[in-house]
Ligand SMILES: O=C[C@H](O)[C@H](O)COP(=O)(O)O
């Protein structure tokens with residue numbers, strides 16, 4: 001393969017791309033990006049594909065989560081640590097309570113662009129381009145802020161690099177050591193019912209580890225955590241500029257993240273995004289919304305995973321709590337009958353968004369839970385593996401989704417509504433979800 005092989009997407013329609021006002025400035029930003037070092041190593045992408053192959057075979061569970069939209073100003077040490085801590089706590093709950101190895105993938109270090117329902121936003125009679133993520137423009141509602149600026153693509157690279165650097169330090173430098181299982185919860189235990197529940201589980205894990213230590217076993221695996229980065233491959237110019245030929249194999253890898261996914265709005269079979277994804281060797285996710293037909297799913301498999309490589313393709317199902325039980329079975333059945341074995345993951349967020357009476361875009365925790373339940377029920381009935389969850393969450397105590405054990409009401413939403421795009425589960429709601437999913441997993 002040569003870098004020319006990645007360019008085939010350019011001849012096809014590419015949905016949801018920014019309208020850059022200055023092509024010369026875009027060209028210059030892309031040239032800089034092409035000269036930058038990779039953010040991840042192709043070998044790590046292969047390793048993740050191996051882990052996802054275990055998920056596809058029913059031997060592990062995928063936990064994928066993070067912000068709806070990362071932002072440059074929100075990319076602080078505390079925010080990264082809190083998100084990572086939340087994901088580690090969820091993983092511990094799932095690993096211990098469901099007794100299943102958990103593959104940990106952040107929606108982090110690259111989640112800077114957003115597809116939008118409408119290209120423009122109108123407020124008080126003023127219409128401006130929609131916010132498309134910090135990689136493109138700014139959230140502030142002014143003409144200057146909403147103007148796409150390709151220099152932002154370089155900031156996306158640098159912010160992703162900084163996040164990855166800290167995440168790698170935390171996950172290999174001692175912070176993620178399983179002996180810290182209590183420490184991750186210290187600031188939280190007294191604050192929420194799920195924090196207390198977690199504390200009890202952490203005490204059991206502590207006991208088990210002391211027992212193993214006393215027996216002379218102190219596995220190295222407890223000291224570090226394997227953690228991967230993923231984001232939506234939305235802005236194809238950026239992903240293209242970060243694609244490299246792997247010197248080991250000669251294959252193409254998008255080294256902007258370990259795993260990338262194609263969203264519900266850009267997964268057209270004859271579109272540029274699927275073409276781009278078909279050319280790279282990274283593990284690929286594709287969102288499947290409620291209108292997906294079995295034929296769509298099979299065609300996606302033929303295009304993206306013609307060799308039926310377990311771990312190559314993850315279907316991220318986001319149908320909505322009211323639809324998943326009706327629409328998912330035909331997909332899973334036909335895909336299995338065709339001999340394919342993608343990873344099946346539930347995204348219980350994107351099909352359950354609504355506008356609250358307060359005007360905030362929100363989601364009900366109960367709907368989120370119900371969609372995951374429906375997803376598990378379908379797989380249980382068909383004898384297939386409910387491979388994981390994909391969740392929009394933050395480690396901060398925001399008030400963006402209603403419900404949860406530490407209940408948030410519509411009237412609370414204004415208190416800490418901080419997302420740049422869609423509502424995320426806060427830390428308490430995320431842990432609640434992990435406990436409930438662990439129960440479902442055990443039963444299935
Ligand atoms: O995260 C997903 C989409 O980008 C988001 O739901 C789009 O939101 P919109 O419908 O407000 O454009």
Ligand SMILES: C=C(OP(=O)(O)O)C(=O)O
Nearest residue numbers: 115263264265287318350
């Ligand atoms: C845009 C997203 O989701 P979907 O493509 O499923 O709407 C997302 O996950 O950020």
